[in-house]
Amino acid sequence: MTTTVTLTGTGTPRPAPGRAGAGVLVQHHDESIQIDAGRATAMRLAEAGLACNRLDALFLTHHHSDHVIGVPDLLISRWVMGATEPLVVVAPDGPLTEFGGHVLDLWAEDLRIRQEHTGRAPMPAPAWRAFDATGRPTVVWEGRKVRVSSVLVQHQPVEPAVAYRVDTDAGTSVVVSGDTRVCDGVSQLAHGADVLVHEVVRPALLGKQRGYIGEYHAEAVALGALAAEARVARLVLTHLEPAPTTPEDEAAFEKDVREGGFTGEVVVGQDLSRVVIQ
Ligand SMILES: [Zn+2]
Ligand SMILES: [Zn+2]
Structure with missing residues (x-):
């Protein structure tokens, strides 16, 4: 039974050609779960072959x-x-719970008229499952053949921020960092994982944004060291800052994580990059 990881977006808040907003699709057997939904996620899911x-x-x-x-x-x-x-x-309890309570407010009139016009059943509100984020990996959801755990990460001043780990009944595992500095939470969660999808930054190239971006994102060399220490099989880089635009830029990200000591497989993510775990 295979587990498939597809990047639905490798971008950041700054629009970059070809890079949708943050998101990772994990599929195992007949289950499909999405982690984060940045700009154009619904479109990328269609391109990945999954009707949303x-x-x-x-x-x-x-x-x-x-x-x-x-x-x-x-x-x-x-x-x-x-x-x-x-x-x-x-989602972790906190500002996202408030977000969930209002996420459709701006579309109320659109939803009303679509429903009236088509006669379809009213749109169901999302089934929001808030959990208390903790510093130790904790199971937050169980599906049919997958189990999802979470841990707090370090993305202050944004709190809470968490990473997720998906474990399947076939013994495969995928970790998605969300946004964070290189931190102990991800290190614990990712131990022995088949795939670690992690955000990354090369601060030296950021110019005057270096200060605030560099301080709450994962520096590439330190990330390579974390991936080596956690003994992950594959490191998939996403949320790349600055966004690579040439093969040389991509090679520089890989060079940095190698410098940190990681010797496993590295994927410098592009939208729709896919990793299949057998
Ligand atoms: Zn982000
Ligand atoms: Zn962020």
Whole structure:
């Protein structure tokens, strides 16, 4: 039974050609779960071959707009495509709980008129499952053949921010960092994982934004050291800052994580990059 990891967006708040907002699709057997929904997630899911009304659950890492701005689009699109059940949304309790309570407010009139016009059932509100984020890996959701755990990460001043680990009944495992500095939480969560999808930054190239971006994102060399220490098999780089635009830029990200000591497989992520775990 294979587990598939697809990057639905490798971008950051700053629009870059070809890079949608943050998101990772994890599929195992007949289950599909999405982690984060930045800009154009619904479109990338279609390009990845998954109708968004087939998603089983959505997990959110933190309330920065580049990770959640695609949530209303996803909710409305799946309803337009025929979903009648609420989408399960799992998120750490905090500002995201408030966000979830209002995520459809701006579209109330659109939803009303679409429903009246088509006669379809009213759009179900998302089934919001808030959990208390903790510093130790904790199971937050169980599906049919997958189990999802979470741990707090270090993305202050944004709190809470979490990473997720998906473990399957076939023994495969995928960890998604969300946004964080290189931190002990991810190190614990990722131990022995088949795939670690991690955000990354090369601060030296950031110019005057270096200060605030560098201070709450994961520096590439230190990330290589974390991946080596956690003994992950594959490191998939996403949320790349600055966004690579040439093969040389991509090679520089890989060079940095190698310098940190990681010797496993490295994927410098592009939108729709896919890793299949057998
Ligand atoms: Zn972000
Ligand atoms: Zn963030």
